[in-house]
Amino acid sequence: MSELWPLPDDPLLPELLADVAGLNLPARYREIDRAPEFPRAELRALGARRWLGLTIPESLGGRGLTPSRAAILLYRLAYASGTTFAKLSLQPEFCSVLAEHGGSELVDAWFRPLVRGERLVGNHVTEPEAGSDAAALGLIAEPVSGGYRLSGAKSEAAFAADAEAAIVYGRRPGTDRTTGVSAFLVPQDLPEVKRAIEPPDLGERWQRRGRVDYGGVEIPGANRIGAEGRGFDYLRAELDRERGLLAAIYLGVARASWEETVRDVGERRAFGRRLSDQQGVALPLVRDGTELESAWRFTQEALVRLERDATAGAGTAAAKALATRVSLTALDHAIQFHGGAGYSSRQPHEQRWRDVRSGGIAHGPTEVLESVVARRLWPRPPRD
Numbered sequence: 001m002s003e004l005w006p007l008p009d010d011p012l013l014p015e016l017l018a019d020v021a022g023l024n025l026p027a028r029y030r031e032i033d034r035a036p037e038f039p040r041a042e043l044r045a046l047g048a049r050r051w052l053g054l055t056i057p058e059s060l061g062g063r064g065l066t067p068s069r070a071a072i073l074l075y076r077l078a079y080a081s082g083t084t085f086a087k088l089s090l091q092p093e094f095c096s097v098l099a100e101h102g103g104s105e106l107v108d109a110w111f112r113p114l115v116r117g118e119r120l121v122g123n124h125v126t127e128p129e130a131g132s133d134a135a136a137l138g139l140i141a142e143p144v145s146g147g148y149r150l151s152g153a154k155s156e157a158a159f160a161a162d163a164e165a166a167i168v169y170g171r172r173p174g175t176d177r178t179t180g181v182s183a184f185l186v187p188q189d190l191p192e193v194k195r196a197i198e199p200p201d202l203g204e205r206w207q208r209r210g211r212v213d214y215g216g217v218e219i220p221g222a223n224r225i226g227a228e229g230r231g232f233d234y235l236r237a238e239l240d241r242e243r244g245l246l247a248a249i250y251l252g253v254a255r256a257s258w259e260e261t262v263r264d265v266g267e268r269r270a271f272g273r274r275l276s277d278q279q280g281v282a283l284p285l286v287r288d289g290t291e292l293e294s295a296w297r298f299t300q301e302a303l304v305r306l307e308r309d310a311t312a313g314a315g316t317a318a319a320k321a322l323a324t325r326v327s328l329t330a331l332d333h334a335i336q337f338h339g340g341a342g343y344s345s346r347q348p349h350e351q352r353w354r355d356v357r358s359g360g361i362a363h364g365p366t367e368v369l370e371s372v373v374a375r376r377l378w379p380r381p382p383r384d
């Protein structure tokens with residue numbers, strides 16, 4: 001397997017894999033699924049070992065890697081220990097709007113502690129009536145003396161009850177679509193912030209998602225992140241990067257199941273011969289291996305292009321859509337070809353499938369990402 005398609009390598013890998021083993025991450029991945037909790041201890045440990053914020057500049061406590069290099073480490077982290085800790089590692093990247101556009105006091109109070117794993121910061125974009133079409137968001141951010149008053153509801157949010165603060169997107173009254181949307185840092189322990197966790201998800205249960213109501217909470221003007229009305233521009237740039245990095249995570253975890261399945265069908269016997277002697281088993285696995293590797297190379301290429309050209313986000317959108325699809329197919333085959341054991345929680349494939357399944361919805365549903373690509377193929381004519 002490895003001779004055919006070698007695993008991606010990086011000089012930091014020995015250090016990373018030593019920490020994966022030292023922190024017992026493969027076992028914790030399974031435990032956290034069975035008893036969902038936010039992995040606070042691992043957040044701290046990963047922060048202390050500088051695995052949070054791989055692409056974040058060293059001056060802010062990160063590793064300062066290019067996204068294409070960070071993708072290699074995330075792929076290997078997911079391959080070794082599932083999606084959870086790779087996604088945790090990305091949390092500062094998910095909050096990079098704060099690092100790039102927040103004032104220095106805000107960055108010192110919230111972003112640096114996030115990179116150290118001491119504080120958790122979430123992102124609140126989605127609303128009950130605005131998800132895929134995020135530009136339709138309606139949370140009102142009304143200027144008041146000394147700051148802003150935020151009123152409205154956010155939904156589907158990861159870490160609804162666990163985050164100490166969230167980057168909240170809201171609009172100035174009277175504005176429409178992407179104009180007038182700003183980002184704000186809102187501590188979550190204020191009395192006008194009401195948080196509720198929803199019943200457990202299909203996968204990624206450790207995220208403990210839920211709804212957050214902002215009932216006229218007032219925050220100082222210094223908590224606005226960047227310029228007024230630019231929130232959407234900031235968010236778009238962040239999404240372009242993170243979609244490529246998420247693709248690497250899905251492909252890494254699917255590769256683990258694919259390898260385990262290739263090994264297993266080469267040993268297990270049915271109808272008097274090895275399962276791998278049945279073309280109905282062997283050929284789908286050949287296709288999965290080919291597609292996982294192709295999607296990985298496509299993802300790397302998309303990230304390298306984005307490093308050179310900030311307008312190349314359609315490539316990482318396509319990479320996430322592709323990676324989600326081929327990873328889910330490979331994971332489904334892993335369940336199938338492990339038979340009854342594959343369908344059970346004794347093996348990790350079903351958990352990995354459930355966890356990757358969110359990839360078709362979160363950070364932009366697949367159809368919306370494909371629409372981003374479609375707009376590049378068929379640009380909209382300018383309006384009269």
Ligand SMILES: Cc1cc2nc3c(=O)[nH]c(=O)nc-3n(C[C@H](O)[C@H](O)[C@H](O)COP(=O)(O)OP(=O)(O)OC[C@H]3O[C@@H](n4cnc5c(N)ncnc54)[C@H](O)[C@@H]3O)c2cc1C
Pocket residue numbers: 122123124125126127128130131132133155156157158159204207209358360361362363364365366367368371
């Ligand atoms: C695990 C997970 C974690 C999440 N974490 C966060 C978070 O931390 N913060 C946050 O703000 N949000 C978060 N979300 C929410 C997520 O971003 C939204 O669920 C997503 O944007 C879809 O919005 P929606 O649920 O309102 O679906 P809708 O907008 O109602 O869309 C439903 C479905 O319709 C289809 N669809 C929508 N638009 C189109 C279109 N133009 N063309 C074709 N098909 C379309 C898609 O299949 C889509 O899934 C998370 C979601 C998940 C699953």
